[in-house]
Amino acid sequence: MNHGQNEHTLKAFDGDLITLRGLIAEIGGRAEKAVEGAMMALANNDLELAHQVVEGDKRIDALEEQIDRMVIQTIALRAPMADDLRELVAALKISGVVERIGDYAKNIAKRVALIDASQHIEAARMLPAMADATRQLVDDAFTAFARRDADLAVAVCAQDKTVDDFYNSIFRALIAHMIENPEHVGAGTHLLFIAKNLERIGDHATNVSEMVYFAVTGQSMNERERGDDALAPNAD
Amino acid sequence: MVTKFMTESAPNTKMSARDVKVFYGEKQAINGVSIDIDMDNVVAFIGPSGCGKSTFLRTLNRMNDTIASARVEGDITLDGENIYSSKMDVVQLRARVGMVFQKPNPFPKSIYDNVAYGPRIHGLAPNKAELDQIVENSLVRAGLWNEVKDRLTESGTALSGGQQQRLCIARAIAVDPEVILMDEPCSALDPIATAKIEELIHELRGRYAIVIVTHNMQQAARVSQKTAFFHLGNMVEYGDTSDIFTNPREERTRDYITGRYG
Numbered sequence: 001m002n003h004g005q006n007e008h009t010l011k012a013f014d015g016d017l018i019t020l021r022g023l024i025a026e027i028g029g030r031a032e033k034a035v036e037g038a039m040m041a042l043a044n045n046d047l048e049l050a051h052q053v054v055e056g057d058k059r060i061d062a063l064e065e066q067i068d069r070m071v072i073q074t075i076a077l078r079a080p081m082a083d084d085l086r087e088l089v090a091a092l093k094i095s096g097v098v099e100r101i102g103d104y105a106k107n108i109a110k111r112v113a114l115i116d117a118s119q120h121i122e123a124a125r126m127l128p129a130m131a132d133a134t135r136q137l138v139d140d141a142f143t144a145f146a147r148r149d150a151d152l153a154v155a156v157c158a159q160d161k162t163v164d165d166f167y168n169s170i171f172r173a174l175i176a177h178m179i180e181n182p183e184h185v186g187a188g189t190h191l192l193f194i195a196k197n198l199e200r201i202g203d204h205a206t207n208v209s210e211m212v213y214f215a216v217t218g219q220s221m222n223e224r225e226r227g228d229d230a231l232a233p234n235a236d
Numbered sequence: 237m238v239t240k241f242m243t244e245s246a247p248n249t250k251m252s253a254r255d256v257k258v259f260y261g262e263k264q265a266i267n268g269v270s271i272d273i274d275m276d277n278v279v280a281f282i283g284p285s286g287c288g289k290s291t292f293l294r295t296l297n298r299m300n301d302t303i304a305s306a307r308v309e310g311d312i313t314l315d316g317e318n319i320y321s322s323k324m325d326v327v328q329l330r331a332r333v334g335m336v337f338q339k340p341n342p343f344p345k346s347i348y349d350n351v352a353y354g355p356r357i358h359g360l361a362p363n364k365a366e367l368d369q370i371v372e373n374s375l376v377r378a379g380l381w382n383e384v385k386d387r388l389t390e391s392g393t394a395l396s397g398g399q400q401q402r403l404c405i406a407r408a409i410a411v412d413p414e415v416i417l418m419d420e421p422c423s424a425l426d427p428i429a430t431a432k433i434e435e436l437i438h439e440l441r442g443r444y445a446i447v448i449v450t451h452n453m454q455q456a457a458r459v460s461q462k463t464a465f466f467h468l469g470n471m472v473e474y475g476d477t478s479d480i481f482t483n484p485r486e487e488r489t490r491d492y493i494t495g496r497y498g
Contacts, residue, residue, distance in 0.1 A: 008495045079454055081481050081493040218483030 016074050017084070020091055021146070023070065027063040028142035028208075030056065031098045032135055034105035035201060039131040041109055042194065045117040053109035060102035067095035083215070090215035094145065097207045101138060104197040104204075111190045119184055123173035124191045127198075130166035134198045137163060137205035144209055150216040153209035157221065163202035170195040248274045250415060250445035251296060251333075256310035258291050258300065265291045267469045268310070273415070278437060278446045280456035280477065283466035284497060289449050292466065293417050296447065297333035298326055314415070331358055334408035338420040340400030342392030342407070347384050350392040350403055351375060354411035370410055378406035379436050398429020405436060409444075416440065418448040422455065434459050453493055457481050465489045 008014050034053050041050035071092040074080065080088055137156055144152040171192065178188040213221045245252045251273040258266035266288045273279050273296075281289040291300070298319060300306040312319050319329055331354065342350050351371045354360075361367035371388070375381040380402040384395070392403050401421060408416055418437075422430040437446060437459045450456050456463055457477060464474040465488070473480065473489045484490045491497045 006491065006496045009497065010495055013495065081453065081495075082484055082490045084494045085482060 010078075013078050016070070016078065017087070020067065020070055020074065020088070023063060023067050024091055024094060025142065025146055027060060027067065027095060027098045028138070028145070030060050030063070031101040031105065032138045032142070034060065034102055035108075035131065035135050035138060035198075038105045038108035038112070039128065041112045042115070043128060045112065047113055050109040050112040054106050057102045057106040060099060064095045064099040067091060071095075083218070086215045086218060090211040093211050094208050097204045097211075101201050101204050104201050108194050108197050111194060115187045115190045119187050121174070121177060121184055121188060121191060123170065123177040123188070126166060126170050126173070127191065127195060130163060130170065130195065130198050133159075133162050133166060134202050134205070137202050141205040141208040141212065144212045148212075148216050150213050153212040153216070154221065156209040157206050160202045160206045163199055167195050167199040245272050246274060248276060250275050250315065252311075252313045253295070254311040256292065256295055256308065256312060258288070258295060259307045259309075260303070261305040265469055266295070269471045271464060271471065271474055273445050273447055275445050276442060277461035278441050278448065278459055279462045279464065280460035281447065281449045281464050281466060282451075282453060282456050282492070284492065285451075287466040288469040289466040290419055292471075293419055293447060293449050296415070296417055297330050297335055299335065301326065331411040332413055333415040333417060334411065334413035336401070336404050336408055336416065336418045336421045338423050340397055340404050340424065342395070342400050342403050344391065344393055346389045347392050347395070347403060348388040351406050351410045354407060358411055360411065374406040374410040377409050377440070378402045379432060379439070380406055396429070398425050398432060401425060401429070401433060402436065405433075413444060415445040415447070418446070420449055420451060423451060430455070453481070465492060467492070
């Protein structure tokens with residue numbers, strides 16, 4: 001798509017869109033960093049870092065509000081059409097989705113202090129790899145937005161299956177571990193929630209990609225291109 | 237070009253144009269436009285100044301006949317009948333295909349006579365009572381009756397701009413047309429008067445086939461179900477208004493409606 005190749009006759013409109021894209025890039029970058037920080041805090045039992053992630057979520061919330069205000073203002077003042085309109089609607093929805101990603105990262109960070117670091121739970125050893133795959137999905141989703149890249153958006157949705165597979169594996173491993181080690185049920189449950197949070201973050205990266213696809217092509221991604229649902233028949 | 241492939245008309249088609257070309261002397265203003273206009277959908281023509289949208293609109297009731305250098309090629313039918321055939325009575329045609337212009341142009345006559353003029357010359361009312369009824373019905377349908385019913389003898393030119401335009405619509409309706417062509421009917425009106433005309437268009441839809449030329453894309457989006465985008469004498473794209481404004485197929489349409497044109 002050759003979006004942005006030719007400018008609007010009204011230059012201020014281009015200015016609005018550039019500012020908005022900058023805000024989306026910032027909120028996406030902060031959400032990705034929050035996921036990374038929360039998982040690093042968990043790996044190193046770093047309570048200070050966990051606290052920073054929790055505090056940093058306020059900035060993500062503020063950005064979401066700023067983006068929403070700006071989208072509404074731009075729709076009201078510029079009366080956008082076609083791909084401009086689709087991009088603004090996508091921006092509005094994406095900001096809401098990213099705010100949720102931030103909340104999940106915050107939730108992970110909050111659990112760091114609640115997990116007894118002395119307990120070694122072998123079943124959770126896949127969590128860092130899952131977190132890495134999830135963070136990459138978020139990164140790719142926002143790259144797709146920045147580049148107006150519908151193909152990358154489709155790829156993100158396909159990749160979400162990797163995160164879902166991780167979740168299902170970790171889910172089964174943690175349940176088995178907790179059955180054998182009842183004294184680990186507390187920490188195990190927290191780890192299970194963390195895996196679930198990561199899985200939800202992956203879903204939200206998919207949502208972002210679907211909005212990117214819509215903004216670029218004017219069509220909704222068809223069912224076939226979407227990733228499968230996380231819950232395998234025997235996962236619960 | 238999209239228009240080339242259109243040969244058969246939909247069943248409820250009122251007017252149909254096939255490969256219509258218009259020349260002003262040597263200069264070609266319209267390069268082969270084909271379009272169907274039906275009773276159920278208000279059609280909006282949009283496009284930059286000089287794109288040919290008004291010229292094409294005027295071919296639909298032979299208003300271009302009044303311009304000596306203008307020449308029209310191609311077929312235009314009303315209910316399947318060729319309107320450029322030598323058998324077509326142009327005065328009758330313009331009663332069947334009425335027109336409302338950019339600037340309200342009431343006759344310098346009373347409100348009543350403005351509306352009664354057409355029915356009188358076309359002999360539509362055998363007596364005063366029936367003429368009164370036509371005038372009242374037309375003014376009611378044009379959404380003007382309540383504002384003027386107590387001063388029908390006052391001059392039409394004494395009304396406000398928006399009222400004058402609704403009077404012109406009442407005048408067009410009075411001869412019981414089948415098609416109403418509107419050439420930027422709101423560009424001289426304030427937003428409230430514009431809203432009243434737009435509401436009126438909405439109410440008239442279905443009873444008449446309506447084509448509106450507008451420079452205001454929001455207006456096209458508000459009043460029409462189908463939109464045609466004209467550029468340099470070509471009809472670039474014709475489709476559902478909701479598609480044209482959210483996901484146009486053609487690059488030129490997108491550039492125009494998003495304000496990137498030029």
